[in-house]
Amino acid sequence: MSEKIKVEMNDWLFNAGIIGFVNILEHSGDKVEKYDNYIEFKEEVLDDFEEKYFKYLIDTYEKQLSWNKIVSYRPIIEHFKEEGLDQFNKDNLERLNSYIKDVKYYTKSASYKAAYNLIESNKNVIELSKSLKTIKVRKKDTIESVLEKVNYSHQILEEIIDYMDNPSHKKYLAGKNVIYTIVKNSWNGISFLNPQTKEKNIYIDFKEYFVKPTTEYIEIDKSKYKYNCFNCDNQIKDLKNHYGFLNNIGFDVDKKASHVWKFNNDAAMCPICKLIYSCTPAGIMYVYNRGIFINDNINIASLINTNNKIKYEINNEEKISSGSTYKALMNSLAQKYNNKIKYEISDIQVIRYEDENYRFNILSKQMLNILNNTSEDLSKLINSGYKEINTYFNIYELVIDRLFNNQNLFTLVHKLLIFKLSSPNNCRFNNLHIKRVLNINKKFMEGMGFMNVKEKDIIKSASGSGYYLREKYRQKGAVDKLSGISYRLLNAIKTNNKDMFMDTLLNCYLYAQKSVPKIFLDALKDEENFKNIGYAFVTGLIEGKENGGDNNAK
């Protein structure tokens, strides 16, 4: 009979490992006892742990795997098999061609090749996919002329899908996928992620590297060991298990000893902790190369609940994109907020993994209030963005990112306005979006105590004034002057130069022969108001630029 093994909560990354560990075991129907700040499990649950590990990861992240991309085409083939190819049209063909390209690409990639070697089958998928060709229709010909070829491709594709979908094959193919799309985000360089690993079978490799040392460690008498695990204080024999394999956490102990005190590395862990750390990919929720984890560590149950909520939100999204992490976070925060009586979520650490880096935030009560108050404006920003040097930026993410860090949004608004003026082609947002951002910013500033809550809506009336001024310019046929003026106004706002702003503004109103709106009196009162009103005004002023005869407009 074996005794129970106890694992205590610790740092956020280790907590993520614990959650992953619990998820993996419970997914396979094993029992883990959860207490306030530790879990207990029997040694027996580690039998076949490697199978459970991959099963959980494959099942959880299935939608994101290239394996799924291949297999998910099956219903389409079946549809045409039943109905015949009468309805097959150009769109179908285009789709088929891009699918064939994908299949050809994936089936001969290195990770798939490695997986074929583990599979006992006499089918040669690479040969099969080689015989696939994208189907071209010549200008003169109709689509009917290629139906024969389509039929042929469908047959081969079906064979490939059958091969991929076979459970004993999926195990390795999808397993390899999981390693490179998910596991690699949190650790690297050892076991099956060691390029020089001797064991080619990923399951056996994992077992030998993580599970076996753990069970041996549990059995052995540790009383003579003189070192202590850096994480759980258990006794360990040597310091070989260092933190180097954890991305962005550890360092190469042999070559970079300057990281630790007096060049003596004492940061090493016991095999149990190492196994737990290896489960972090099952604890942190990844969407492609982004991840999110909430360290709600007041007790194990709430830690699990909160993170499973996020998992649920992400997996139920129709289209998974990298922005999903934020949306899921916001949704589950909002839900928790509504059940406020039952839950409190302030002062909790949120860890995000982006651009191969971890980012940390602690959500304050104030911040949660602000997020809740701005949720309507926020939700309207989800599909807006802009492109800068071939990279697409999502405004929703940028806004939340800044809010989490308690930064105001003036620099972002400034950038958006400049973009709108200088390269409208790269803008996937309109003035309404900018107004939303300004609204959020206003609520944020009020929430942080930087602005008094105004009864009238300064954003609306300021951007309204901008709009009417523009109309006046349009009547005078002088709309083209406005972009130069806008640049000058923006510069004035950025440098907090009220004189220059008012100078330009008064000039404009003189030219337009209109009276200056009262709202600008508010602008002169303090800096925050000045910026909010100023930016709102410019937003209104450049409103409708797309229809204003601009040739670059899309």
Add this chain to the structure above:
Amino acid sequence: MKAIRLKLYQNMVNYKKPTSFQLKETYPLPPYSTVIGMIHNLCGFEEYKEMNVSIQGKYFSKVNDLYTRYEFKNGMKYQEKRHQLKVSGYGVGRGVSTAELLVDVKLLIHIIPKDERYIDYIYNSLETPREYPSLGRREDLAIINEVKIVELAEKELEQDIILPENNVAYIPSSMYEDENIVIGGTNNSINSGTKYKINKNYELINHGSKKNPKVFRKWNKIDVIYSSRIIAPEWETVLVDEDNNIVFSA
């Protein structure tokens, strides 16, 4: 009981977590060991003087900033292929990495030395520091806004003490387990906050031989909860200073 109360302001600061070797993750408030280290440095103490510390405060926001990272091993020879700096024959790797920085940190710290005789000495060392005070990294200047000797007392409260808005504190687990302090507002069935194990002081332990020493620090860690929603309810007995600030002594 006497204590030294310290009010500090810091502009941009990083209180590094022990396991964050790459991106320097920061604690939201300075850990005990960091504060104790600062006091010892400013007082010129060469060995550990036992003391309790209470840490509370707030910060406004957080940014990530780049820093130059140097990595090397004692005695590592320069290797051209490794893109190292050549330092008189030895090789040092140089690159950039990110550090998390807290912005506009305001701290309220109580220092309670076990031996009361040190009170005046510590007070004087902080009142007229022998060099610039820094807390966190060496470059994280600390501006001392107040040093004061205050009287602490266990007091049965006549009315609730609520931590000022947005202020946070490390609450040692003993304090909230006894329910002297309520976390999470009036509804005390569920607490809110993040738990940390925070280093306080260490012993040196040699794992090598006498000739070839390999010295590790063995840390004494304190279980704390980090929270902003702290109330010391009336009728409870809580340690407070003369201005009714709760003292979270650990």
